[in-house]
Amino acid sequence: MSKPEDTKLIARNAPALRKLAEKNPVPRLVAGNSVSTRLESGIGNCFPGLECDLRNLERRFFPFLEMDMPDTEIALVAVDIDGVVAARKAGEIDQATLDGYMTLHTAGKWVVETMTGMFGPLGRLTLTIADLDAPSSGAGRQPPDPWTAVRLLTEGTDVRLVLQRKPASSGQKVTLTAKRARYLGDDGALAAMFLPGELTQSLCSPWTHDFRDCACYYWASNHPDIALPPLPEKPTDDPKWNLAVPWERRDRTIGDKPPAPATLRDPTPVELRYFEINHRWQSLNFVLERREQIGPYQQQEFAGKPLASKGALVAQLRYAAGVELAVMQEYLSAMYSLKSEEDLSGATRDDVRAAHAEIKRIAIGEMRHLRAVNNVLASLLGRPAYKPALGVATKIPGARPGQLVDVEPRPLTKDALKNFIMIEAPSKSVDGVYANILATLNQGYPDSDIQAIRTVMAEGEDHYRTFLFIQEWLKPYLDEPRKYLRAGSLEAPPAGNQEHQELQAQYLKLLDLLYTGYNLGMPEGAASLNEARNAMIEDQDSIATAAERVAAKGYLVVFDAPADPRFKPVPPP
């Protein structure tokens, strides 16, 4: 019954025809949120991470109930009665609980009178919501308000609510007990109970007076502060068009010269003033792929083709994981070939430092992709059939379709940079590996897996643009490598090199931790994954410190293929 609406339901009368004539007659519920509503898709850039109102999570702290929490009460908004009935059918709740939910569903305004549960550090308490004015510090302290109280409830512990129908004179009460709801699923995605847009529903809107100031010190925001300016009609190579400008600038003219960049130190206010935004918010441009768009936007064609079988899909995913590891290693080799800050000065130091930081960010991104691909594999195969994919690809996709090239650790030369840009370019190379995976998943696999792969692809686009910027920053030096690359051979260390051996030991330890963490899944594997993260980037006793020591000797940072069969290199399928 995967797609009955397409093939097996034939309308017989007018209302049936009306239903099937709808654009999406049997709408699919997307598990979690689509890629465009995920927090990591937020568009705020000066205060990233504030694109949602986290208080909205608590609206669903109690199974099947949606609650509002103004200052002094916890008020019932809605009951997911379909969910309640399904839970009763599945034997997850008893008849008395069903009756309780039904009473709440029927009519009237209901508020929480008392709430009993485990309130984190405050321990087990019974709180009368209307009376929450006890001191919030010192002995016997209580949460200062209803939302804080709910926020303190420990996930997975029993919560008992006594709800009272308003007005209190009705005398009607319902008592329900359930575990505090989990806000995230096993794969780290928002739980399916949250509807797309629900976490952002209380954010400011562009036409509000103080929209401009919505930021971390005031209110969560969901707007970019800076964006790349709209491109002029005539194509241009001038890098000035790649400098971010204030998105809410007062001067909205578009000419041959780009607007003044956001970094301009000019006492004249460049942004729209409060009263102006009420009238001119419509003139704010849409931002796609970081750039303001004032003309029609053409989406790139999606070229993926479904793979023949689930076996082929699994093989392609294992290879994709290997490609992530392989390119991550190439990026780290290149990153550690850059001169350290102490050996640089002035603008060169700033440019190289920026390149270093951005490559590191990309390498961390590849590790996130590695985890996402493994999550999809675990979802497809189930545990214990799933085995973590941590083998490095023997070959990675090249520039031309079907071409495969060797993994090549090398310093960040002009050619290497060009190659990296090509690797991350949309619809090419690595992106092409995922296109076929996505096309296959689109044929009825779980939505959370589809969204995971779409996120990986979307971030590939970000990596591509970042390498373009790095090329621009390093442009003045690319023809003179000694200006920005470390001195030394910048070749793989000789056999027996001690620093290199230490690096390999750290690398193996990391793989081992990842294997354990992936294998266990969440939340059991959380400790191993945290340790793995630390093993990569800590200031002491980490891959970062070991690699730095190799580079300091003038050698290239390279990673040997481990002998452990769990990490056996993966050939292309």
Added chain:
Amino acid sequence: MQRVATVAGEPTAPMFHRFRSAAGEHLLIVPYSRVFDLSPELARSIDGGGSDRDALVARLAQPSPGEVALDDAVAPAPQSISLNVSSSCNLSCSYCYAARGGFEGAQAEPMRWPTARAAIDALLARADPAAPITVGFLGGEPFANRALMHACVHYAQQDAVRRGLDVRFSVTTNGTLLRGDDIALLRAHRFAVTISIDGGAAVQDRQRPRAGKTAAGSFDRLKRAVSPLLADPGMAQIAARATVTRNDFDLTRRFADILALGFAEAGFAPLRMDKGGGDALREDDWSAYFDALKEVARGEIARAQCGAAIRLSNLAIALRQIARGASSPYPCGAGGGYFSVAADGRWYACHRTIGDRDFALGDNGGLDGERRHAFLTGRHVHAQAACRTCWARYLCSGACHQEATTRAESSCGFIRGWLEFCFTAYCELSARPHATSHEGLEATVP
């Protein structure tokens, strides 16, 4: 249209009904009465309770654009009234719900012109001009007060034209008093004329005798009076309606006898409420009645398969309703778009309830909003304990409010059986190769 309340349905109520016909496997989605054909594979999966079934059904049960929520109790503008113009009748049928127009003393006098005019004024003033309005005539025998009826038609027609309203008329009559001027009136206006006739001479004379000291039948007089109208109905639409008592279930014979008079269609209504004659259907009568009705219907289906019109109103109306997807939490417009005005000017939810305080919702001066809202909320099918979990809840909708007290397992079983019969007939009749569109489907349903 004003929403006065939301009456939540029963969450565990069936959302679909499975049935099969000679054309294959079918699925009725209960809300909005959507009918689908199923592949044998999907039918098996649904019957076996496949994992996606409930989710699929729930999605198909969501309203499409333009479809109203079935939880809503709504109070539309009144568009139709019936005027109980007469309080007497020249026949004396033992089963008459109106006690020959007197309603057990509740309507002792016939309606007067000022009362009728005030009622028409109130209708015209409140109606939604985008939809047609209907003025109906009942009683008693309406033509017993023909002067008032003629006056009302002329007045309503003229005033509606002045106000830009599309007015139509209806009358339910025993037909025996029709004169030339009456027939001219019916022909000249858009009248839906329902003639009460129970069958051929034997049945008609037994069940519908003339009033008076000497027992006499009404068949001959009826035949004589209606034949000119049947021969030339003009703008009027004529249908025969026969009451079925427990004394005679030979519907095939009665159907033939009625059509022999020249009626284009006839329908049957079983007697549910006994008025002392002991002739209402009882618990064990319903299956015999159902069999008799099916026998008539099968003959009409066979005719339809040869391209002829269906003459059994019960079947023809059901097929049209299925094609358009009739789906409502109310069985009729009573208290919503329809009211019946008693001779004293009081407005009741329905013409069968004249004099019943529970159904009194206002008068010519205006409607009692509170009483009307309470009526509409209380009569919503979701508020009927026996109906809210039935798969036929948006088709039967609890049936006649006034007869609700007679509802029994056997009579409900008859309604479900009849609906399933009609759904099956619908799928078999509309299973023609050209039936690919909404229009195509309707075209096959006479």
